Amino acid sequence: MGTDIPLVWYLVTALFMFVMGGIGVVVRRNPVVVFMCIELMLNATNLTFLAFARYQIASAQTPEAALQAAMSGQMMVIFVMAVAAAEVAVGLGIIMAIFRLKNEAGLDDMSTMRG
Amino acid sequence: MNVQAIVEGWAAGGAGPLGIPGPLVLAVTKVMLVVGAVLTLVPGLIWWERRLLSWMQDRIGPNRTGTITFGTKIAFRFFEIPLPKFLHNRKIRTFGLLQPIADGVKLFFKEDITPATIDRKVYFIAPALALFPAFALGGTLPWGASHVPFSEIAGGLYHILTPIADVEIGILYVLAISSLGAYGVILAGWASNNKYSLMGGLRASAQVISYELGMGVSLACVALAVGSLKMTEMVRAQEQPLWGGLPAVQNWFLFTPFGFVAAVIFLICIIAETNRAPFDLPEAENELIAGYHTEYSSMKFAVFFMGEYAAMFVLSGVFATVFLGGPNLMPVNWAYLADAYPAARGAFEGMAWVNYWLGPLAFLAKCAAGITFFIWLRATLPRLRYDQLMTLGWKVLLPAAVANFIVVGLWIVATEVYGPLGGWAAMLGAFAVLGVLYMNFAAATKASVLATGRRGVTMVDPSPRRSVKMVDPNKA
Amino acid sequence: MSGNQIVFIVLAAIACIGAAGVVVFGDNPVRSALFLVLNFFVLGFLYFTLGAQLLGISQILVYAGAIMVLFLFVIMMLQQQSAFLRSTESDGRGPIAWLLGATMFMTVGAAVLAPLGGVTGSPILDTFGTPQSIGKVLFTGYAWPFLISSVLLLVGIVGSILLAKRKF
Numbered sequence: 001m002g003t004d005i006p007l008v009w010y011l012v013t014a015l016f017m018f019v020m021g022g023i024g025v026v027v028r029r030n031p032v033v034v035f036m037c038i039e040l041m042l043n044a045t046n047l048t049f050l051a052f053a054r055y056q057i058a059s060a061q062t063p064e065a066a067l068q069a070a071m072s073g074q075m076m077v078i079f080v081m082a083v084a085a086a087e088v089a090v091g092l093g094i095i096m097a098i099f100r101l102k103n104e105a106g107l108d109d110m111s112t113m114r115g
Numbered sequence: 116m117n118v119q120a121i122v123e124g125w126a127a128g129g130a131g132p133l134g135i136p137g138p139l140v141l142a143v144t145k146v147m148l149v150v151g152a153v154l155t156l157v158p159g160l161i162w163w164e165r166r167l168l169s170w171m172q173d174r175i176g177p178n179r180t181g182t183i184t185f186g187t188k189i190a191f192r193f194f195e196i197p198l199p200k201f202l203h204n205r206k207i208r209t210f211g212l213l214q215p216i217a218d219g220v221k222l223f224f225k226e227d228i229t230p231a232t233i234d235r236k237v238y239f240i241a242p243a244l245a246l247f248p249a250f251a252l253g254g255t256l257p258w259g260a261s262h263v264p265f266s267e268i269a270g271g272l273y274h275i276l277t278p279i280a281d282v283e284i285g286i287l288y289v290l291a292i293s294s295l296g297a298y299g300v301i302l303a304g305w306a307s308n309n310k311y312s313l314m315g316g317l318r319a320s321a322q323v324i325s326y327e328l329g330m331g332v333s334l335a336c337v338a339l340a341v342g343s344l345k346m347t348e349m350v351r352a353q354e355q356p357l358w359g360g361l362p363a364v365q366n367w368f369l370f371t372p373f374g375f376v377a378a379v380i381f382l383i384c385i386i387a388e389t390n391r392a393p394f395d396l397p398e399a400e401n402e403l404i405a406g407y408h409t410e411y412s413s414m415k416f417a418v419f420f421m422g423e424y425a426a427m428f429v430l431s432g433v434f435a436t437v438f439l440g441g442p443n444l445m446p447v448n449w450a451y452l453a454d455a456y457p458a459a460r461g462a463f464e465g466m467a468w469v470n471y472w473l474g475p476l477a478f479l480a481k482c483a484a485g486i487t488f489f490i491w492l493r494a495t496l497p498r499l500r501y502d503q504l505m506t507l508g509w510k511v512l513l514p515a516a517v518a519n520f521i522v523v524g525l526w527i528v529a530t531e532v533y534g535p536l537g538g539w540a541a542m543l544g545a546f547a548v549l550g551v552l553y554m555n556f557a558a559a560t561k562a563s564v565l566a567t568g569r570r571g572v573t574m575v576d577p578s579p580r581r582s583v584k585m586v587d588p589n590k591a
Numbered sequence: 592m593s594g595n596q597i598v599f600i601v602l603a604a605i606a607c608i609g610a611a612g613v614v615v616f617g618d619n620p621v622r623s624a625l626f627l628v629l630n631f632f633v634l635g636f637l638y639f640t641l642g643a644q645l646l647g648i649s650q651i652l653v654y655a656g657a658i659m660v661l662f663l664f665v666i667m668m669l670q671q672q673s674a675f676l677r678s679t680e681s682d683g684r685g686p687i688a689w690l691l692g693a694t695m696f697m698t699v700g701a702a703v704l705a706p707l708g709g710v711t712g713s714p715i716l717d718t719f720g721t722p723q724s725i726g727k728v729l730f731t732g733y734a735w736p737f738l739i740s741s742v743l744l745l746v747g748i749v750g751s752i753l754l755a756k757r758k759f
Contacts, residue, residue: 005599005640011704013603013637017610017630019696024614026688032620032666033613036627040610043634043654054641054719070719071728075736077646078729081653082740086747088658092665093754099669237621283721287648294656298628301663305621313667320664324657344722 010051018044031095035088042084049073049080119272126275145279149253152479157424158215163483164490166211171494181213182206219417227413230307237306242411242418245299248292249425254278255285256432258478259442261347264467265450269347273442273474278346285346286334289433290327293388296426297323300390300397300407303419307410315406318501319397322387325505326394329512330384333377336516336523337368337437350441354448359535363455365446369438372542373526376519378438380512382488385430387508389423392493396501431485432478439481442474518549599640606633620666624659631655643720 017040024037053073056066125137125144162177169176185202188195229238259273261281282288297320304316338344341352357364358371368374387394398406408419440446449467453460470477499507522545530538609630616622631654638647729737 004593004595006708008704008708009599009603010637010641011707012700013606015696015699015704016607019692020610020614022695023688023692026691027614027685030620032662032669033623036613036623036662039658040613040627040630043631047634047637050638050641050643050646054643071724074643074646074720074725075728075733078649079736079740081649082744085653085658086743088661089747089751090754092661093751096665096668097754234621237625282644284644284648287645287652291648291652291656294652294660297660301660305667317664317667320660324660327657
């Protein structure tokens, strides 16, 4: 089953998502929204990994190499998902703790450790 | 089979009615069969719940909507039509079956109140989001047998018509879509801009996340035993000989030790997922005033209601597929019996075909049984407290499901190394060890509880006493 | 334009709208989170178009079903506090960030993506995204990273419980 969608389409979609995430991290001062933008960037890279995994098969010389190429990208996506899940649990816990500890506003105010 | 020939023609790519491409017609037919069944059966379900519940509570319930009593004639203003003799003074009863329709009509014509300070867009999207997963869940449910009797190759009418998509990830699809069901509730609670609704939404999100885990792990036990995530494969695995040794009986997972544990956990989790009593904390009417749908009226409320019932229906279908042998009428291998007892071969073969053709009805009956169980629980158990709900989810169901998962793993490994008998010995031994561990743990917990004294909350009023001072008006 | 391409364009457009919505509606965190849910949900379908069934459904299960519910839960909990609402205002960095973003989009697009312009689809392996093949690779070649990620998740659970306790 082939596909007639060029690889670049996927990459452009992923790039757009990544750039949007990056802009969000810079523009927004709300820790939760910034966190969501980071998740967006992670997912953009996931899409890139998968797209390359899918389209690398053509250039592989042997069936083993094709399988290797197809699988390594998917493995990376799985690990990114696992890391992101752990990161969200801890990150949201930290955000909750900060808001409970000091009734202060956004990211710029969280600078108590600054010398 | 005429129908079968037509459907096979569509599947092969021929033109359907009106020149529409066959595969398209087939796809729409498949979807309509599931969605249509759910849509038509939900009103009946509501009636059944109300009747059964009132019967359990020693009431009568809705029993007279739609009762028609005939006289001797239909009288109009200027003329009258005499009725046939056999209808005179007859009563036609529908046992209140039309009550849900009357309720629906009532809800349609009620005033649709939209509060002023809501988040308008989210408020309108939320009911749709509550309804969508309930219908989408049916996508991988096989409601008919994938194999014709006496054939080892998948085929037959039901194989084409069901499930809508027989994907490799069938069971994960169920998990994924049912976890989306939380959004409708959460967003409704948030958009209503009402403290009670928000509480309901927060409770729903915490509840769904907690019970998703137990549900996932209990399904993983079955997937591990089957060796596939496909729904049709799960049904096929349950048509094997019971416990690997009794070929006359089917191996429904409810009858296997690990499957029974998984089934109990899964059943509790789906009740929590659908926010039904005793887990209906998000809409607890006596503490949260209906919780997330306090601010919803008219059709929007009806949509929430329908979503809940459809989800009940479809999740019962998942339970039937995974643990109750899917579309099989009885846990009997008719094909084996036909071979083993040639004297009664004809009868057994006939039963096999009955089992095949009545498969959808058997599936519906199993769904109905599951729903009846839901209603029974609602009538029996009081609502859990919030901390009890969390304790049950995280400290009981999840560890039990994980322990069960380990036991299934042990069973499979031991079966591969020592043969089937070794596998069973390992499974029973593992259950025994777990039981002993649990008893020790329970005893230790009880001892620690006894050591710390009474475990309860002492209500102390920290505020100064605000009693009303009685002043004698005559003295003042 | 073939059917595949139309499907892709529709899905990608929804994904991009979702991604843009996260940033544009950032002053209302719930809206922002909803757009992210939309993006993650459609992203799962984009994975399906790539033939990765298991990862697509995991994407919906993990991201849209669990992680985003957690996000919404936290947002609603914090919404009660005025500090959280104040923190949603953005400052004057907006235009510069958008400019930098556009620059990055065009630079990466021109430098990295342009040479890949000619690459199109190839015959897909039968076992590309099935649970069986992924499981086989995950438990053989990638068993070690898999175990480590499970330890990481355990640490995540313990850490979040510790953070959630009221007193340290």
